[in-house]
Amino acid sequence: MTTAPRSHIAMFSIAAHGHVNPSLEVIRELVDRGHRVSYAIPASFADKVAATGATPVVYDSTLPTDDDPDAWGTELIDNIEPFLDDAIHVLPQLAAAFDGDRPDLVLHDITSYPAAALAHGWGVPAVSLWPNLVPWEGYEEEVAGPMYAELRTSPRGKAYYARFADWLAGHGIHTDPDRYVARPRRAVVLIPEALQPNADRVDRSVYTFVGACQGERADQGEWQRPADAGKVLLVSLGSAFTKQPDFYRACVEAFGGLDGWHVVLQIGRFVEPAELGDVPDNVEVRSWVPQLSVLKQADAFVTHAGAGGSQEGLATGTPMVAVPLATDQFGNADMLQSLGVARHLPMDEVTPDRLREAVLALVDDPEVARRGREIQERMAGEGGTRRAADLIEAELPTRS
Numbered sequence: 140m141t142t143a144p145r146s147h148i149a150m151f152s153i154a155a156h157g158h159v160n161p162s163l164e165v166i167r168e169l170v171d172r173g174h175r176v177s178y179a180i181p182a183s184f185a186d187k188v189a190a191t192g193a194t195p196v197v198y199d200s201t202l203p204t205d206d207d208p209d210a211w212g213t214e215l216i217d218n219i220e221p222f223l224d225d226a227i228h229v230l231p232q233l234a235a236a237f238d239g240d241r242p243d244l245v246l247h248d249i250t251s252y253p254a255a256a257l258a259h260g261w262g263v264p265a266v267s268l269w270p271n272l273v274p275w276e277g278y279e280e281e282v283a284g285p286m287y288a289e290l291r292t293s294p295r296g297k298a299y300y301a302r303f304a305d306w307l308a309g310h311g312i313h314t315d316p317d318r319y320v321a322r323p324r325r326a327v328v329l330i331p332e333a334l335q336p337n338a339d340r341v342d343r344s345v346y347t348f349v350g351a352c353q354g355e356r357a358d359q360g361e362w363q364r365p366a367d368a369g370k371v372l373l374v375s376l377g378s379a380f381t382k383q384p385d386f387y388r389a390c391v392e393a394f395g396g397l398d399g400w401h402v403v404l405q406i407g408r409f410v411e412p413a414e415l416g417d418v419p420d421n422v423e424v425r426s427w428v429p430q431l432s433v434l435k436q437a438d439a440f441v442t443h444a445g446a447g448g449s450q451e452g453l454a455t456g457t458p459m460v461a462v463p464l465a466t467d468q469f470g471n472a473d474m475l476q477s478l479g480v481a482r483h484l485p486m487d488e489v490t491p492d493r494l495r496e497a498v499l500a501l502v503d504d505p506e507v508a509r510r511g512r513e514i515q516e517r518m519a520g521e522g523g524t525r526r527a528a529d530l531i532e533a534e535l536p537t538r539s
Contacts, residue, residue, distance in 0.1 A: 149242035151254035154181040156378045158248045161270040161329040164352040167191040168528040198232045208379045226252035256310040267323040271446040275340035331518045350521030351454045359429035369399030370438040380464040381407025393491035395419035444471040456511035458501035479510040
């Protein structure tokens with residue numbers, strides 16, 4: 140741990156569990172080290188932020204939330220345009236909120252476009268707290284270029300990039316919008332390096348992997364393993380894309396009544412238990428569970444392969460069946476499978492038989508268990524929360 144003097148650090152994020160949750164233990168650690176942390180966040184996450192000891196700076200956002208994932212649309216431009224719209228809407232609010240109280244350092248999630256612009260205007264360093272996969276050298280040519288080529292030539296895409304460039308220029312920033320988002324000056328990466336594709340081609344002068352920053356999560360409560368449970372399976376598709384009643388019914392058919400197994404089936408807020416039909420006694424249906432607590436006692440995990448769930452599965456050495464739904468989840472599913480600790484089962488190929496076969500094969504394979512233990516050991520050496528805080532403190536300006 141460093142001995143940096145008390146500083147004012149400002150963190151910026153959006154109202155989404157997958158972007159707020161990874162940062163919370165790091166923020167708590169910075170507060171415990173004596174720093175004053177202001178955390179800019181919409182009101183729905185203010186209490187969660189305040190529990191770390193940081194001061195919520197509440198702003199009004201136009202972004203869709205986890206309550207309405209369908210609002211993100213279906214096309215690539217539908218997924219990225221809202222972040223620019225929100226940045227234009229939010230930046231004046233944040234500038235006013237910090238007027239006269241300029242931070243010494245800006246921390247920001249990758250989705251918080253105003254943060255780096257504010258840091259630039261304030262003349263203070265910015266560090267991205269990166270909650271998922273990072274670009275490697277050659278990423279633009281191999282992935283982003285082909286993915287965005289059609290968008291960049293479409294009328295709507297051209298208008299988006301022109302408006303983004305104009306907004307950046309208005310704040311004294313002259314760089315390509317995609318590089319502004321994906322190529323920060325410095326990033327602390329809150330996932331294990333094991334999840335990162337082409338890790339050998341990542342610029343380590345920019346991106347530092349610190350692995351899981353999970354904390355104890357005592358506030359979430361503890362799940363108790365039933366005394367008669369021979370093995371435990373957790374099924375969870377996270378917090379956003381959970382409107383999947385057919386998938387949950389397939390899980391009930393696959394594992395309901397399976398001898399010796401207790402199933403924890405988290406169905407989220409968009410599906411009612413009644414939609415699942417008759418549920419056998421060995422299937423525990425919940426809208427939400429303390430996931431990490433369950434995983435510490437589980438023998439297998441059916442997951443959407445979000446960054447948070449993927450690294451929790453790795454940290455607990457739990458074999459996974461990855462059923463990705465969106466964004467980086469597909470890449471995570473492939474990485475987990477390549478590590479030898481998971482099966483990637485596309486949603487359109489899910490059947491009760493395939494789910495059951497995948498879970499039982501993973502649990503019965505001693506090589507899967509061995510690889511899981513090996514990755515656990517590697518993750519433990521990445522430093523987690525304390526190393527993240529050390530790296531952030533190292534970016535604080537030197538005081539005379």
